[in-house]
Amino acid sequence: MKLTIVLLALVGCVVTYSVPTPQVTIANKEFLQRQKFLFEIVYRVEDPLMFEEWIKIGQNLVVDKAQYTEFDYYMEKFWESYKLGVLLPKEEFFGALVKTHHTQAWGLFNFFYYAKDWETFAQNVAWARIHVNEGMFVYALTLAVIHKPEFKGLILPMIYEIFPQYFFNSKFIYEAEKFDYDVYSKLIQYEKEYKDILYHDVSQYSDNYYFQTRDWKTWQWYKMMGLGEHWYVEDKFFLRENVAEFNKDSKWLDIVQGIKKFYMPVDYTRDIAFFNDETKLSYFTEDLGWNAYWYYLNMDYAFFLDGNKFGLNKDRRGEYWIYTVQQILARYYQERLANGYGEIPEFFWYKQIEYGYDPQLIYYNGVGYSYRKNYFEYETYGNFEMLNQIQNFFSRLYNVLETGYYKTVDGTVIDLHNAASINYIGNYMQGNADTFDRYFFNYWYLLAHMYFADVDYYDFEVFPNVLLNFETMARDPFFYTFYKKFTDVFYQFKYYLKPYAQKDLYYEGITIKDVQVEKLVTYFDLVDFDVTNLLNDKITFVDGEFVWDKTLLARQARLNHKPFNFEFTIESNKVQKGVVRVFLGPKFDEFGRVIPLQYNRENFVQIDSFVYPFVAGKNVIKRSSKDFERTAEDRMTYTELYNYVLLASEGKYDFPLDISEPHSAFPDRLVLPKGSEQGYPMQFYFFVSPYAEEYEQYSNFDFTYSAGIGSGTRFVDSKPFGYPFDRPIEEYSFFVPNGYFKDVKVYYYDTFAKYFEGKYEHFGTFDYSIVH
Structure with a gap:
């Protein structure tokens, strides 16, 4: 986990301030036995x-x-x-x-x-x-x-390590499952012959040589880096953004020693805009971390779990769930803008869905996932009863929002023009167990997904469809179109709330004088995902113990950004604690027009928040993107964790419980949209509010290894999620000294340009310098 480091400037001197980190808990023998069981099962x-x-x-x-x-x-x-x-x-x-x-x-x-x-x-x-x-x-x-x-x-x-089939295309899955270690040496020879044909002395050829080779596909630049379309064995390190931390760790080197690593390139998520324009965004929508984030949100706050029994209501489960949906759509919209696209398409019940989707997935039983053709009409299913139920849900919810109250079957009256009622709205939209009127609102969510996947009420054996599982649904552009109706309800509820008056936002004595932001740069890098569960090899036991001496790794390009730093200059008139929130949003729409703030508030994504003890006078705070709350870098793989447990069980090493980031953290590398080579204009918003809470964040769970689900202390304070963008905005009241806008640009650096341009000096060998 991350240790938040900030610098405190006091009377001309700079003092280091560290948020206290709980002592790392070391696993005992019983814990290790249980952990080994879970990994093996x-x-x-x-x-x-x-x-x-x-x-x-x-x-x-x-x-x-x-x-x-x-x-x-x-x-x-x-x-x-x-x-x-x-x-x-x-x-x-x-x-x-x-x-x-x-x-x-x-x-x-x-x-x-x-x-x-x-x-x-x-x-x-x-x-x-x-x-x-x-x-x-x-x-x-x-x-x-x-x-x-x-x-x-x-x-x-991680779920993509247990079931790679949910995250990688069928071509990759077929190749992986055909891989056989016993005949690997033959494959090497075949590849060598192919490589000898493909990789000549390129100096004899023109620059166009790269585009004249047989079997050339634009996105498979791997061939120029010494990788083809079959497995390669290597003794180099695993690729990931935080690889340096592991390579310097002697324990980690012992853990991976003797493990044969096989890599297969998989890069179907770029340059595949052949089905329709929406596929240009597949590098984002099909990103493993992005999809896993949505999956674990719905595991943490599973719709059928009773909020009181499981403690989920302590976390304001309904409000948090619907707010996260809004943030996911806002982040997706930012990525659309960076690629020249505009608003997320609207969904109309009786109109065609313009953009189809082919997931290219295959279930582990060999059945391919169904796809949706372009200009598809859902009403052609003919299941009008289910369709009417879903429509009636939205109609009834809009009616009660307009009325302003809702009377449940037990006579309870809920004021839906009260800010605190957002939790009810979230519960209704998720159709979860805490929905007050279970007769009407419960299960609508499940039925909606069944309808769009062409599954009837009592169907049992069904065809695979991405909309039926949380780990796959966010791949489909239609997911964002349909869930936009969820946020329409969210905004309709917020519409009836009064905008914050200036006195509600003003923090007396706090003024943000300036925030310096380092250059924001995005790029594509490479990462190795552990797909050993696809391994087509016999399981070896020695003295009754499983020997995990081989690992299969999917080497994939994905969006990332270089670390960047903020330097806040904030003046305070006294010693006091405050909560600093950081938001990132667009400035212009796809036509280059400034988006008015009262509309643009829906497009800001909160990327950080932290508590800071201000001193009287000038405060200089340095904070890195590496310190952001609720984000995670690349996690240790399944292979590494299992072997670590084995060595710890033998008493060779301690096994710290913070060895892996909590499952629910958002991928750090997806904080910034792709941007552009010229620099895509965006804006940060920084806001400081008073810290006056009845609880301390992380006070009843160890945040170094736990997500704290159901603890009630996961969040920095009890302000509404998205505050102060959570209500309609009146601009003359919104601008206060403790709020600060900063215009920035996000620059995209094309990591792979040198391969296409013939400027790669080590043609035919893998370029480990690509790992930043």
């Missing part, structure tokens, strides 16, 4: 379980009610379904938003969650790994590990 999850130790304990599901803190209806139905042989079969597509699948997954989750002790939990997990559908198993297990209080610190591999 999801290894090659679509294959039969090969660990004899876990096969032995997984012969039976524990059905003794005395072994559970609660044995509810969904557990009864799950057990009954198993006995009748009507559970979702293994290898069938699992959709978390298919109603019939969801009901069974809920029961399985409860068998995990309500287990009284680790032994009962482990037996149920091992049983489910053997007997239950793979997708349902991972979904329920992920929820249990996140939410079971006694499992704090335990982690699973």
